[in-house]
Amino acid sequence: MEKNKIRSDHPLDAMLRTDRIPHIWCPGCGIGTAFSACMVAMQASGINLDKTVMVSGIGCSGRGAGYTRLDSYHTTHGRAIPFASGMKLANPELNVVVFSGDGDLFAIGGNHFIHAARRNMDITVICVNNLIYGMTGGQAAATTPCLAKTTTTPLGNPDPPFSLPLLAFASGATYVARWTILHTRDLTKSIEEALNRRGFSFIEVLAPCPTGYGRKNKERSLDTLKIYQERTVIKNGAHPMDAVMDFGNSITLGKFVDHDRPTFSDNYDRTCRPHFA
Amino acid sequence: MKYWRVPLDSNDIAVSRGMVVIVEERCKGCGYCIAFCPRNVLELSPRYNVKGYHPPLVKKPDDCVNCHYCETICPDFAIYSLEIPGD
Ligand SMILES: Cc1ncc(C[n+]2csc(CCOP(=O)(O)OP(=O)(O)O)c2C)c(N)n1
Ligand code: SF4
Ligand code: SF4
Ligand code: SF4
Ligand SMILES: [Mg+2]
Numbered sequence: 001m002e003k004n005k006i007r008s009d010h011p012l013d014a015m016l017r018t019d020r021i022p023h024i025w026c027p028g029c030g031i032g033t034a035f036s037a038c039m040v041a042m043q044a045s046g047i048n049l050d051k052t053v054m055v056s057g058i059g060c061s062g063r064g065a066g067y068t069r070l071d072s073y074h075t076t077h078g079r080a081i082p083f084a085s086g087m088k089l090a091n092p093e094l095n096v097v098v099f100s101g102d103g104d105l106f107a108i109g110g111n112h113f114i115h116a117a118r119r120n121m122d123i124t125v126i127c128v129n130n131l132i133y134g135m136t137g138g139q140a141a142a143t144t145p146c147l148a149k150t151t152t153t154p155l156g157n158p159d160p161p162f163s164l165p166l167l168a169f170a171s172g173a174t175y176v177a178r179w180t181i182l183h184t185r186d187l188t189k190s191i192e193e194a195l196n197r198r199g200f201s202f203i204e205v206l207a208p209c210p211t212g213y214g215r216k217n218k219e220r221s222l223d224t225l226k227i228y229q230e231r232t233v234i235k236n237g238a239h240p241m242d243a244v245m246d247f248g249n250s251i252t253l254g255k256f257v258d259h260d261r262p263t264f265s266d267n268y269d270r271t272c273r274p275h276f277a
Numbered sequence: 278m279k280y281w282r283v284p285l286d287s288n289d290i291a292v293s294r295g296m297v298v299i300v301e302e303r304c305k306g307c308g309y310c311i312a313f314c315p316r317n318v319l320e321l322s323p324r325y326n327v328k329g330y331h332p333p334l335v336k337k338p339d340d341c342v343n344c345h346y347c348e349t350i351c352p353d354f355a356i357y358s359l360e361i362p363g364d
Contacts, residue, residue, distance in 0.1 A: 008300040010354045021354060027305035027330065034350025042350065182313070184349035222312055 010119040015039040017069055022061060027149045028214075028221030030207025034128045035064050037205075038099060039099040040069075041191035043238045052095040053083040057109060060135045060209070061101030061128040078109030084123050085264075092265060095124075095195060102143040106162055110142065117171035117200045124201045129164060130209035134262040138212030145247060149216040161245075165256050168202040169240040175201035176240060176257035180228040183207075183253060190255060199263055206251070227251075295343025295358040297335050303355035306330030310347035310356050316340045327350065 007017070016039070025031050035236045042052060049070060056065035065072035075083040080098045088096045090142060098105075105113055105127050116123065124248075133139040140150040140157050143164065147156040175194055179187040188206060194201035208214060208224035215234035227247055235242070236254040245251040262270070269276055297318060304326055311319045311333050318341045330343035333356065335341075341358060348357040 008303065008354070009298070010300060010357050012354055013350070016354065022305070022328070023301050023353070025352060028307040029352060031352070033309075036352070036354065037347065166334055181352075182350070184346065188349070222308055225309065225312070251352070 007156065010041050012043075013038060015043060015069055017067055020067055023067055025060060026209075026211045027136075028210045029060070030130060030181040030205075030209070030210060030221075030224075031061050031064065031128050034061075034126070034185065034205040034207055035067065035099065036185070037181075037184055037188045038059065038064075038097070038126055038191055039068065041099040041188045041195060042097075044188070044255040045192045045195045047095050047195050050106065051093055053084075053087060055080045055096065055100075057100040057104035058135070059101035059104045059133070061099065061130070062135075063098040064084035064128075078104055078107070081109060081112040081123070081125065085116055085121050088123055089265070092122075096122075097195070098123060098125040100125075100127065101134070102127055102131065102164070103192065104140045105132075106164065106167070108144045114167070114171040117168055117173040117178060117202070119267075120172060120174055120199045120261055121272040122198050122200070122263045122265065124172070124191070124203070125228070125242055126191065126205060127164065128139050128205050128207050129204050130207045130213060131161075132213040133210050134209040134212040138209075138216060145245075148213070150213070151216070161228075163240070163245065164202075164204045164241045168204075169257050173202045173257060174204075174259055174261055175255075176203040177202070177255040178206070178243060178253050180225075180232060180251075180253065182225050182228040183232075183234075186234070186253070193255075193258075197258075199260065289357070291363050293343045294339075294361040295341040296338070296361050297341055297347065297356065297358050299332055299335070300355045300357075301326045301332045303353050304330055304332035305353050305355075306332065307352065308333075309312075309350045309352070313350055314340055314347055315344060324336075330351070 054072040056062040057080035139152045208221045209220040319333040320336040
């Protein structure tokens with residue numbers, strides 16, 4: 001693109017499709033920070049980046065795949081995980097990373113998530129949870145807090161949200177963590193750890209959507225980050241049942257689950273093709 | 278920093294120093310780097326960049342400790358820090 005003449009030696013430029021930067025995300029949108037943490041973690045992890053792919057679904061978060069210089073795939077809405085699983089099974093030497101939004105992964109794509117976790121599919125799933133369908137104009141999601149205002153819940157959301165760490169744990173994920181975009185170091189370390197382990201790893205990243213969520217709930221992006229600063233409590237090893245998310249009171253962060261069990265491929269090979277073992 | 282007692286090796290610990298680089302045209306003026314720099318190095322510039330946002334400016338260059346926090350919190354790849362080699 002001719003008009004894009006930004007010159008920069010930003011340390012992440014080698015990981016980015018710089019011709020597409022500035023990205024489409026709004027000022028103060030947290031997706032960029034989550035994405036940046038993911039890029040830093042990939043660089044630092046020592047994994048072979050030529051054998052690393054990023055898969056996204058649809059949504060503002062789903063645009064992530066389009067900004068990395070890695071091989072990446074922008075799939076249909078909700079289908080990042082089945083697409084990623086297919087890639088992993090067809091080419092087991094790949095490191096497969098899903099980067100997508102809460103609506104994409106837990107509303108339309110919820111079934112794919114629980115079954116990939118149940119089977120301990122060897123992929124890493126990073127969910128930018130901004131509590132809303134950002135891209136389509138701020139509709140209530142499966143993660144929207146109770147009583148929050150959205151375009152589809154003008155009187156406040158009557159329903160309780162999913163607890164994503166608990167859902168992931170109950171479904172069988174073998175690595176589960178929750179951070180916010182303010183916790184850049186913990187988040188990056190967590191992604192790095194997930195990239196270097198086998199099995200289904202899930203990391204929830206709380207992030208502001210000032211446009212779709214903040215405006216309706218009178219919360220500017222800096223206010224959201226202040227909440228992350230003042231009301232989060234890090235409890236590594238806490239049971240996912242105890243990982244609360246009450247924005248008026250307390251939000252539990254940390255690594256909640258990290259244990260090994262056979263992956264989908266281990267189980268499949270052992271059971272269905274023992275002669276290959 | 279005030280110590281309750283001066284650590285024995287306080288003369289040997291080199292505080293790293295950094296130089297902040299701002300890629301002004303990428304900045305969207307969210308203010309995260311300014312609000313969360315642990316050393317208060319940055320402030321909002323009164324100037325506008327090409328997109329009409331106020332980028333940060335380096336108010337206290339000598340106070341930067343090269344912690345990279347601004348770099349990691351920035352959603353727009355618009356700021357980073359480099360180590361100034363010690364002598
Ligand atoms: C099959 C299908 N249904 C609905 C849509 C409309 N749609 C696009 S993005 C989106 C929700 C995205 O929410 P989320 O994953 O949380 O992403 P965010 O924009 O918040 O990052 C929806 C419902 C679509 N593109 N395709
Ligand atoms: S609408 Fe929300 S999620 Fe989408 S780019 Fe803007 S702030 Fe981010
Ligand atoms: S590197 Fe650290 S100290 Fe220096 S400006 Fe950035 S946040 Fe502030
Ligand atoms: S964090 Fe980045 S986008 Fe936000 S004000 Fe600082 S340099 Fe600009
Ligand atoms: Mg969302």
